[in-house]
Amino acid sequence: MRLLRLWPDESHFDFMRFRRFSFPFSALMSVGTLVLFLMIGLNFGIDFKGGTLIELRPKSGQSDVAAVRHTANGFGFGETEVQEFGNQGSISIRFPLQAGGETGQTLVMQKAHAAFDKDYVFDRVETVGPRVSGELVQSGTxxxxxxxxxxxxxxxxxxxxxxxxxxxxGTLHDIVLTVGVFVISRIEFNMTSIAAILTIVGYSLNETVVVFDRTRELMRRYKTMPTEQLLNLSINTTMSRTVMTATSTALSLMALVLFGGEAIKGFSVVMLIGVLICTYSAIFVSSPFLIYIGLQAGGGLRATGRESTALPQAAE
Structure with a gap:
């Protein structure tokens, strides 16, 4: 029985020829992300900003965002964010941090219940004070x-x-572009987002180690092979594993995006895009970078045996 192959065993695809496009593209995206980060910043969630977050679900199946926004702004609690989300007409209301500590936040809840209890169900209520939000920012950073x-x-x-x-x-590139996903998409950046970034770092590390382990092995085996050819061989012989890992991970994350609910949708979307970024980075950023810094086959590496003249088999 023949096993499923997502990449040809005897592939000799020239990945390195794309470095003239991938490097300027990645540099442009990284610089653009840093500029947007400084100009726009992240859409910090209640974990970091403090305040009160309320999620409402209409009892009748229909919601009136304009009416809810008008009512919420009429409370006099400052600039209030009102957004519709999901496919059931749910509404999120974010009130800024109020003076008076716990008493101020309690007043927000009292007015919200008085105004919306008749037509809406309170699905979620979160309140974070200034001290807690400050500690979370510090600890997360x-x-x-x-x-x-x-x-x-x-x-x-x-x-x-x-x-x-x-x-x-490659790892720094993946971190910067992942942060860029938060900046551009305006997905709420909270403690779950910290977990997403750390997970992306781990995935990026895994992808890079697999390719570079094979690169180091081939450097010891083919001491006179041109660097471009050696890197292409490294990627081609690990590509089957790379495609399988990326595909299985992406399918799992796609299921979370579609069926995981609003609570983890932001995390799932960022992770899904992050997997694509890490896979791209290991092939078109980390490996080509070795050419630009003058990597030479056999340079600085000890031989582990006699040189082999046969090309290695593709990695499983």
């Missing part, structure tokens, strides 16, 4: 920074210098 630093240190000691630099560039 420290957690992400320490995690990224740990990953970069691991890559530096895991590979030789050139390979480590390529892996670090």
């Amino acid at each position: 420290i957690g992400v920074v320490l995690s990224v630093v740990a990953v970069l240190l691991y890559l530096w000691f895991r590979f030789e210098r050139e390979l480590a630099l390529g892996a670090i560039v």
Whole structure:
């Protein structure tokens, strides 16, 4: 019985020829993301901004967003965000942080119940004070920074210098573009988003390690092979595994996007796009970067046996 193959076993596709397009494209996207981040910023959720979030579901099956917005703004609690989401006419209302601490937030809930209890069901209510939101911002930032630093240190000691630099560039590229997804899509950035970014870092690390392990193996085996040919061989022999991993992960995330509900939809969408970014990065960013820094087959690596003249078989 023949196993399912998502990539030909004897492929010799020239991936490196696309580096003249992929590098300027990735650089443009990264710079654009940083500019948008500085100009627009993230759409911070209630976890980081503080305030009160209420999600309403109409009892009649129909909602009037304009009327809800007018009523909510009439409370006098400052600028209020009112949005419709989902396919059942649900509405989210975000009230800014109020003075007076817990008393101020309680007043928001009292007025909301008085105004909307007749026509809407309160599906979700979250209240976060200034102290809690400040602690979450601090803890989340420290957690992400320490995690990224740990990953970069691991890559530096895991590979030789050139390979480590390529892996670090690819990982940072994936982090920047993932943040760009939040900036452009305006998906709410909260504690779940922190989990999404850390998961993307792990996935990026996994993809890069698989390709670079094969690159290092081939460097020891083919000491005189041109760098472009060696990198193409590395990617082609691991492509079957890469496609299988990306496809199975994407299908699982697609199921979460379609059927997981609004609570994790933002996380699922970012993860789905992140998987595509990481797969693209391992092939068209991290590997071509090795050419630009002058990687040479056999350079700085110890031989592990006699050179082989036969091309390796494709990785499962």
